[in-house]
Amino acid sequence: MTVIANSRFRTSADADKVTVALMGNLGLSTKANVARLAIGRSLALGSFSSNGIDAKGLEIPAASLFTQEDIGVWVGLIVTHACRHGLDPVDSMDAFRTAVRKHWHRGAMLLLQDWQGASGDFDKFLETLIVRRAELPDEAPNAATKRPETTAIEKPADISAALIKALAEIGVTAEVRGFTHGPRVTRYKVYLADVNQKPKLEKGMDRLSLVLNLQKAKPTLGPGDEAKTISLDVPRPESTWQPVPFARLREWAASTPVDEDKLIVFPGVDVLGIPYSFDLASAPHLLVGGTTGSGKSVCLHSLILSLILRLPPALLQLALIDPKQVEFSVYEGSDFLYGGAVAVDISMARERILELVAEMDSRYQRFMSAGVTNIIEARKRGMALPYIAVFIEELADLVLQDRDIEDHIVRLAQKARAAGIHLILATQRPDAKTFSGLIRSNIPARIALTVQRGTESTIILDETGAEDLLGRGDMLVKAKPGGEADRVHGVVALRSDQEAVLRERAAR
Numbered sequence: 001m002t003v004i005a006n007s008r009f010r011t012s013a014d015a016d017k018v019t020v021a022l023m024g025n026l027g028l029s030t031k032a033n034v035a036r037l038a039i040g041r042s043l044a045l046g047s048f049s050s051n052g053i054d055a056k057g058l059e060i061p062a063a064s065l066f067t068q069e070d071i072g073v074w075v076g077l078i079v080t081h082a083c084r085h086g087l088d089p090v091d092s093m094d095a096f097r098t099a100v101r102k103h104w105h106r107g108a109m110l111l112l113q114d115w116q117g118a119s120g121d122f123d124k125f126l127e128t129l130i131v132r133r134a135e136l137p138d139e140a141p142n143a144a145t146k147r148p149e150t151t152a153i154e155k156p157a158d159i160s161a162a163l164i165k166a167l168a169e170i171g172v173t174a175e176v177r178g179f180t181h182g183p184r185v186t187r188y189k190v191y192l193a194d195v196n197q198k199p200k201l202e203k204g205m206d207r208l209s210l211v212l213n214l215q216k217a218k219p220t221l222g223p224g225d226e227a228k229t230i231s232l233d234v235p236r237p238e239s240t241w242q243p244v245p246f247a248r249l250r251e252w253a254a255s256t257p258v259d260e261d262k263l264i265v266f267p268g269v270d271v272l273g274i275p276y277s278f279d280l281a282s283a284p285h286l287l288v289g290g291t292t293g294s295g296k297s298v299c300l301h302s303l304i305l306s307l308i309l310r311l312p313p314a315l316l317q318l319a320l321i322d323p324k325q326v327e328f329s330v331y332e333g334s335d336f337l338y339g340g341a342v343a344v345d346i347s348m349a350r351e352r353i354l355e356l357v358a359e360m361d362s363r364y365q366r367f368m369s370a371g372v373t374n375i376i377e378a379r380k381r382g383m384a385l386p387y388i389a390v391f392i393e394e395l396a397d398l399v400l401q402d403r404d405i406e407d408h409i410v411r412l413a414q415k416a417r418a419a420g421i422h423l424i425l426a427t428q429r430p431d432a433k434t435f436s437g438l439i440r441s442n443i444p445a446r447i448a449l450t451v452q453r454g455t456e457s458t459i460i461l462d463e464t465g466a467e468d469l470l471g472r473g474d475m476l477v478k479a480k481p482g483g484e485a486d487r488v489h490g491v492v493a494l495r496s497d498q499e500a501v502l503r504e505r506a507a508r
Contacts, residue, residue: 011104016057032064038107122292166211170204253309265306268490278479283445284417289430289460290449295473323397375420413442444481
């Protein structure tokens, strides 16, 4: 192992170029990050189809590619792969370098194909990797026993003693009177003998994060349930996170009574793992923002599937607008689609939005003739009018390509609620140019996933905080105008889940 640890490795010239390109696409800081992902991608496959791979890529040291803790694992995987697939034995340093080069080359090319297949969308690319991992067998062919699950969730630790000590270091004397482990954070019940120290604690959260070695994550304060107590939510290591599987959303949808006058959606669970839902019809419009890789697209699918699971096409139509042309493709052909297709370019998007404006005006004319003022009253009079949920993925692309489209979106936001038309606008680039004051003032409900800067959080939520989220579906939700933001951990809704729900609904 010492010889390997002191060596240097390289891939082919072509794979080296691909590695550099993937660094930029995936936001990875070093070639080694891409190389490990590529080698792992290749190890899941069989023998190599060609040996004609040059060694003209730039070298990287083994210390960058492998850590002391995992170098033995990588060596074991590469040697085992060669044995299992009848390749030349990896029994020398040169043979190991050659094997690394081949795996790196093949894996990089496959990752590039994956990236292109996802049309450069990070969320889609990540979903591809997750689905592929989920489809791997638990047992290797001919294996006598089941392999241990390498991604097993670690048991959360109680850091009460360390927390008391850390609080003391920032000048706060406190006592921990209990804790509850949630999916990603642990909530500690903290007693303050001197309540005058609370302002010091509020100002010292950054220092507390540093003392607890939370890296970029930050603890958050909340009210306590007893006198002189507060709740302190402390983020945990990712290895202890408990994912929220799509099966739970199915359970919530099935167990919540259906009210045809409501559009209940289930984005995830709160910090203690309790199901979180709200009525989109009361919202009445929703703004969703988050950077690449934050889980924004998965969140949108969770909202869509929440609606599809509970209402039939006669009561619900989905107007899907997707300038990226990949995110909503799974819903093509569905009876739920308003207009019969997903709008995937600027001309289709403009046409669909103008159709919605005309539909809104038409409904109001019918309301006036019938002597009613909204869709609920109209339905009671026998009008067969479905709710229309309008999902626009990446509003920024739409607005930048057609500035006039914003006026029509604003008009829908101002007037469409009573007509039963509700907007869900999403972007990964929240800025004042994309979300003008008129749009924000007429879209009261907000979901902010992880963003890069506090200014972006303010654009979405009207307050900072989203820049400190943990990523991968961690979000702040303001479901009610003027209300407090609730922290929610999102449901993992994969492509296979989306397809399964659509098949079930089509069969009914």
